[in-house]
Amino acid sequence: MGGKLVVGNWKMNGGLVSNQNLLSALVDRLPEDVETAVCVPYPFLAQVSSLLSNTSIGLGAQNVSEYVEGAYTGEVSAAMLCEFGCRYVIVGHSERRTLFGESDSAVARKASAALASGLKPIVCIGETLAERDAGRVREVLERQLAALGEDALLAAGNGRLVIAYEPVWAIGTGRSALPEQVQDALACIRSWLASRVADARKAKVLYGGSVKQDSAAALFALPDSDGGLIGGASLSAAEFVSICEAAGAVSRSSDLGVKRSNG
Ligand code: PEP
Numbered sequence: 566m567g568g569k570l571v572v573g574n575w576k577m578n579g580g581l582v583s584n585q586n587l588l589s590a591l592v593d594r595l596p597e598d599v600e601t602a603v604c605v606p607y608p609f610l611a612q613v614s615s616l617l618s619n620t621s622i623g624l625g626a627q628n629v630s631e632y633v634e635g636a637y638t639g640e641v642s643a644a645m646l647c648e649f650g651c652r653y654v655i656v657g658h659s660e661r662r663t664l665f666g667e668s669d670s671a672v673a674r675k676a677s678a679a680l681a682s683g684l685k686p687i688v689c690i691g692e693t694l695a696e697r698d699a700g701r702v703r704e705v706l707e708r709q710l711a712a713l714g715e716d717a718l719l720a721a722g723n724g725r726l727v728i729a730y731e732p733v734w735a736i737g738t739g740r741s742a743l744p745e746q747v748q749d750a751l752a753c754i755r756s757w758l759a760s761r762v763a764d765a766r767k768a769k770v771l772y773g774g775s776v777k778q779d780s781a782a783a784l785f786a787l788p789d790s791d792g793g794l795i796g797g798a799s800l801s802a803a804e805f806v807s808i809c810e811a812a813g814a815v816s817r818s819s820d821l822g823v824k825r826s827n828g
Pocket of ligand 1: 574576731735736737739774775776794796797798
């Protein structure tokens with residue numbers, strides 16, 4: 566827990582001109598007390614890195630190779646992402662798991678490769694609608710977490726790896742999970758981590774799935790929420806700014822609550 570983190574996932578969107586327009590409308594408008602980042606397609610890393618220099622907005626990629634270097638045509642290594650100034654990389658997004666066949670173990674190897682280079686992996690986990698309907702949410706989340714392995718879980722416990730709960734049925738569908746469904750899943754993730762690492766309160770656990778400016782505040786205010794992974798809405802500067810402002814407002818009001826309760 567701690568301050569909120571809000572990360573935009575541009576997916577396979579953008580272009581040199583539209584990126585410049587989007588970022589110039591974001592820079593200087595995001596709240597200082599929220600950690601923010603954008604995860605962009607590989608070809609735009611250099612452009613976005615330069616546009617974000619001297620800002621507090623972090624840069625991330627959307628995928629990384631599990632391999633270090635060599636004859637892996639089409640792959641991009643964690644070290645290469647670091648050279649372009651990336652701080653984050655999304656790993657195991659459900660679109661990669663579903664459309665590109667990434668298994669739990671491949672996701673774990675990618676997360677390890679990212680950690681070994683000093684990148685912060687944002688590991689996406691979440692159930693399909695069929696799994697939810699079958700009452701298997703906890704089982705799926707625990708399986709995906711367990712697959713990450715001990716080092717990654719330790720990294721989650723000390724804030725070097727971020728977990729994003731992204732129910733597959735809520736991604737890009739306009740149908741966000743209800744706050745109580747999100748809280749149940751976030752609490753399940755945190756309690757599973759607590760049984761394995763010393764300080765699970767320090768782990769950053771985000772929610773992603775059709776977060777919009779109208780739903781953001783309620784989702785960020787959930788007791789186990791550390792922020793959000795934002796897809797479609799991160800492509801609109803106005804919407805992304807409002808979402809980040811909602812995160813800032815929630816953090817400030819909870820800081821005030823803590824100060825009040827400490828007298
Ligand atoms: C995502 O791509 O991680 C995501 C959460 O997308 P959306 O916000 O569009 O549902």
